[in-house]
Amino acid sequence: MSALAARARDLLKELKSYSSDTLSPYNEELVRLTFSEIDEHNAQTEAIVSEMRRRQQEGEEPQQVDEVTATTMCLHYECIKRNKRLLLIYMNERMQRLRDMRWTQRALPETQKARCCQSEIQFYNDYSRVLSTYMSRAEGVGMDLTLDTKPPKDMAVTVRGLKDAGEVVLSYGRATILTGTTISIPAEEAEPLIRDGTVELVEWDDGYGRNKQ
Amino acid sequence: MADVLGSLGQTQDLGDDLDQDDFQLLSNALRNERNTQDILAYKHELVERVQQRLEEQMARVETWKEAGKSSRPEEADVDWSVPILCCTLNNNRFRYLLKAYWRARLSKIERYATLILDNEELQRNCSPKELNHCLQYFVAVGKCLKEVVLARLPEEFQTLVQESQLTEARDMIPAPRLDRCVFVRLLQDAGHVAVDAEGQQLVDMKAGDIYIIQYKLVQRLVQQDIAVLI
Numbered sequence: 001m002s003a004l005a006a007r008a009r010d011l012l013k014e015l016k017s018y019s020s021d022t023l024s025p026y027n028e029e030l031v032r033l034t035f036s037e038i039d040e041h042n043a044q045t046e047a048i049v050s051e052m053r054r055r056q057q058e059g060e061e062p063q064q065v066d067e068v069t070a071t072t073m074c075l076h077y078e079c080i081k082r083n084k085r086l087l088l089i090y091m092n093e094r095m096q097r098l099r100d101m102r103w104t105q106r107a108l109p110e111t112q113k114a115r116c117c118q119s120e121i122q123f124y125n126d127y128s129r130v131l132s133t134y135m136s137r138a139e140g141v142g143m144d145l146t147l148d149t150k151p152p153k154d155m156a157v158t159v160r161g162l163k164d165a166g167e168v169v170l171s172y173g174r175a176t177i178l179t180g181t182t183i184s185i186p187a188e189e190a191e192p193l194i195r196d197g198t199v200e201l202v203e204w205d206d207g208y209g210r211n212k213q
Numbered sequence: 214m215a216d217v218l219g220s221l222g223q224t225q226d227l228g229d230d231l232d233q234d235d236f237q238l239l240s241n242a243l244r245n246e247r248n249t250q251d252i253l254a255y256k257h258e259l260v261e262r263v264q265q266r267l268e269e270q271m272a273r274v275e276t277w278k279e280a281g282k283s284s285r286p287e288e289a290d291v292d293w294s295v296p297i298l299c300c301t302l303n304n305n306r307f308r309y310l311l312k313a314y315w316r317a318r319l320s321k322i323e324r325y326a327t328l329i330l331d332n333e334e335l336q337r338n339c340s341p342k343e344l345n346h347c348l349q350y351f352v353a354v355g356k357c358l359k360e361v362v363l364a365r366l367p368e369e370f371q372t373l374v375q376e377s378q379l380t381e382a383r384d385m386i387p388a389p390r391l392d393r394c395v396f397v398r399l400l401q402d403a404g405h406v407a408v409d410a411e412g413q414q415l416v417d418m419k420a421g422d423i424y425i426i427q428y429k430l431v432q433r434l435v436q437q438d439i440a441v442l443i
Contacts (some may be wrong), residue, residue: 035365042367080367081376085385087362095354099323119360126353134319134346140343141315148312152305155298187305 002080008086015093021095021104025115031087033207038083041076048073098124102131103146104195147191156184159199168193235263239310241441246317247441248396249428250389252325255340256319260311274300318343326351327374327386339430352358391429396443398423403439406431 011030018024048069098120101108108116108124116124134140165177170189177183177193182202185193193199241257274297281293322339323330326347329335336344355373363371369378374385403418408430418424423443424431434440 020319031361038366076377077377080370084362084366084370084376086383088358091358091361095357117361119357120361123353123357126356127350129350130353132347134342139342139345143308143312143315145312145316146320148305149308150309152302152309155301155305 005037005082005086007037007139008083008090011090012086012093017092020097021100023112026094026117026120028117031090033085034083038080041080041083045073045076050115057151094120094205095123099127102128106146106192106195115186149191152187153155155186156183157187158202159193161199161200162197165193165198168198223348234268234431235259236307236310239263239307239314241438243310243314243317244436245442246314246321249331249430250325250392250393251391251432252318252321252338252389252435254338255342255343260314263307263311267304267311270300270304274304277302315376319346321389322347323350325387325389326354328388331374331383391432392427394425395428395431396423397431397435397440399434399440400443401439403434406434 007030011027011034013028014027015186052065052069073151094116098108098116100110101106101112102124108121113121135143135145161177161179161180163177164179167174167176172186175183175185177198190201194201238256238259242253242259245253250417277293277297277300281297318339322343323346325335327343329339329347339347358373363373370376372378375382376384381418397418399418399422401420405415406418407413408416408426416424418434418440431440435442
């Protein structure tokens, strides 16, 4: 047995080494090894317990558990608990990141999807459905909460095209977005375009420190 | 904003404009939500009022836009663009506040979903929609954790709310930390408030005072809107 609960800790370290808006590939192997470590702890605990039962049945008078056995059992018990917590933290953090992706990107990017295990994809779909219900007009508040994340400053913002997106339909009509062209569009409609990387916000300063986004 | 429109002689059209009070109340509510981990009571009346007026205002802007398009030549001197601009800006501000308020609550509700489902008092603080979301969210999270982790553990460790079934207490339910220090400003005189755990030391809190204090000591004041977190 390697250092206690080291594998589960490695899982977390690996996840942490990825920036908080991406997932690390789901580490099936390490998770499996952690479970086998837990099983080992469990088997050893059970072995001690059955040994004690056997002795009791053989008519030996119930003696005090000696210190070594007690400590061993405690240690196994604590190790299982620690591993359990670490695994739950690992999953919890991954789910948090999936959750954030739902808020910022609307759909799960393919690159991230490839790094999820089946249950996580299921969770993402479930969460997406739950959140849509909350934001729906029929059963929820009737507003898309993933938009309007910044306090509004102006009716319109100036954006610069980052790729040739062609014609987009906006509330006041159509606009053509080409690389390098700048257009002024309503602030709430700019947000999804900025997010998916079609345009970037043009920041400009009117000399009085205003208009900085 | 009323001044701008007043000079244009358009004030009578505004009628029951979203007044400053609701804006202030909603910003206070948002600030409170953001500054504490506590699940505060949902402001049903305020949200409903703001939502209703927001819809009215948006409808009004639409009619102004229509009027602007169809105006006959003799009415061409009536310029609708300024009222439309002002009103839309104002609507955007309110919409942002409302959304931010819901967002702030939702993220806390998701974080403490287990605790809320366990505690009826906290459930009363949530709107029915939020409660429904809380439940659904908990089901989704629980399902995933169960599939990946819990079901593969030894039997006595399979519960989500306890470390193991050998311990009595439910020791794995995350709870908000109410002993964190917060900045708080008094909106009205609060009289003598105990500022230590034993209730020995009293401070006379007056309107406008600002304190840095543990949240749980002023929790009551914040809940009753006597004080606001800043």
